[in-house]
Amino acid sequence: MQSPNNNHHQQAQNSSHTSTTRSSDSGEPSAPNNKWASTLLKECAKAISDKDSTKIHHLLWMLNELASPYGDCDQKLASYFLQALFCKATESGQRCYKTLTSVAEKSNSFDSARKLILKFQEVSPWTTFGHVAANGAILEALDGEKNLHIIDISNTLCTQWPTLLESLATRTDETPHLKLTVVVTASTVKSVIKEIGQRMEKFARLMGVPFEFHVRSDYLGELTKEKLCVSEDEAIAINCIGALRRVAVEERSSVIELFRSLNPKVVTIVEEEADFSSNRDDFVKCFEECLRFYTLYFEMLEESFMPTSNERLMLERECSRSIVRVLACELEENIEGECAERREKGSQWSERMKAAFSPVGFSDDVVDDVKALLKRYRAGWGLMQGDGHEDQTGLYLTWKEEAVVWASAWK
Structure with missing residues (x-):
């Protein structure tokens, strides 16, 4: 299974207008503006829980075509949750989390961190x-x-x-x-x-x-x-x-x-x-709660920041680490003394x-x-x-x- 490429920006933009009419696995076309990301992501989480490899491949491919970390709220949710779902399906969560953390630490300086926090406090x-x-x-x-x-x-x-x-x-x-x-x-x-x-x-x-x-x-x-x-x-x-x-x-x-x-x-x-605690043994339920919470958070960011805001993108990337941590890292995997x-x-x-x-x-x-x-x-x-x-x-x-x-x- 190849790693999904989250930078299909142009593809996502081109295909986002078709995404709302794309057929679901039940064969029925989705209604316009019905939060397609949530529907596809939940289906994919269920497929992973059921170990249905054909369906997993199909849904990961579809999400990869539509997702973009630079798109609208649905495209962003699809992008970051796709990463976690891919890690869960391939059991690569711990490795991915360490990489994401390492990248964040390298780009972290006092001034950038302070600017980010103060800007967030200014708008929310x-x-x-x-x-x-x-x-x-x-x-x-x-x-x-x-x-x-x-x-x-x-x-x-x-x-x-x-x-x-x-x-x-x-x-x-x-x-x-x-x-x-x-x-x-x-x-x-x-x-x-x-x-x-x-x-x-x-x-x-x-x-x-x-x-x-x-x-x-x-x-x-x-x-x-x-x-x-x-x-x-x-x-x-x-x-x-x-x-x-x-x-x-x-x-x-x-x-x-x-x-x-x-x-x-x-x-x-x-x-x-x-x-993310009482339902941790039920992947689908934990996934749905995680998606519910981060959908609220991403919608709040979308309404609080300018569309081109670099701070907003940094806050969303911070979330991507947490999402991978919650959904794709095993409980017994203690990473550098931190638990999920x-x-x-x-x-x-x-x-x-x-x-x-x-x-x-x-x-x-x-x-x-x-x-x-x-x-x-x-x-x-x-x-x-x-x-x-x-x-x-x-x-x-x-x-x-x-x-x-x-x-x-x-x-």
Whole structure:
């Protein structure tokens, strides 16, 4: 089976107008504009699950003819999911993932990464929503404390912290001492973290906040209290943004227990609202959930960025790595200490957290800050509050009434 060529740009453009009338395997022509990519991709996932090699070849060929990473939303989804399906069919997921990561690391510089993150934050609240909610909860929980220690387990290049430093600098009482320990869980961030630390120290001096910066590069399942250098006189906040999904499902409870042993004033958790965990043994179901989530994400990018945006293309390529990781890498294949991104929804995380912590409702002030943030963006974004039932807590960012990101606070 030959590797699909994703750069059939002209072919895809030429054939995209025919794609909506192409016959499906049932012999019936598809209706116009019925999201052809989703239909063909699901059929291909089912064929792979059924080990129907004739059908697999036929659908991979058809998708390859229509897909393009430079086309419309359907062509892009077809392109990136085709790559994952091909890897799954040929059992080449781990090799492909390593190659994609290696390419990303080579092209990664502090300036390009920072520019990408800031541009994304400018056009979409996807990441800033979690920052505002978490910062609000952290500032309220640590109010009045003199020695603060924030353990930041995220890969957001510290873009969350300048606004928190500003808030600390403008406190009416004495400015506290802040120790920030960043736990890096993505290999692409390790190459730029030193420069980030220097920038943070410079900014803290400018703000007049006494500041210490530390970095840990441990796999989360191997973190200990000693490695995090926690002192008795520190008020601790643990901030997890998109990081817990990188912990193996069976290790999540022990990581949460580690958090509890640190006796934090608050734990903030922000995760994207998708479930690649409970259905991991059923390839078709896992594929459909993955396709549902990334279709929302790609449609959001399409509406937020200019069609020719280089930043948008970079964000989509980042997704291609995750898609291959989720769909085509075996669970036991631990790549450089990272496990596959087995995401869970807010309700699932809540259940885990309630074994060790109690939920902290976001105050009206924090909710108002989040609402004010969303007003800065285009129409389509909304806020939904967990209704306080057994399995629901926190805040949800919604895109066109679909929950996409969940934020919560715990004590």
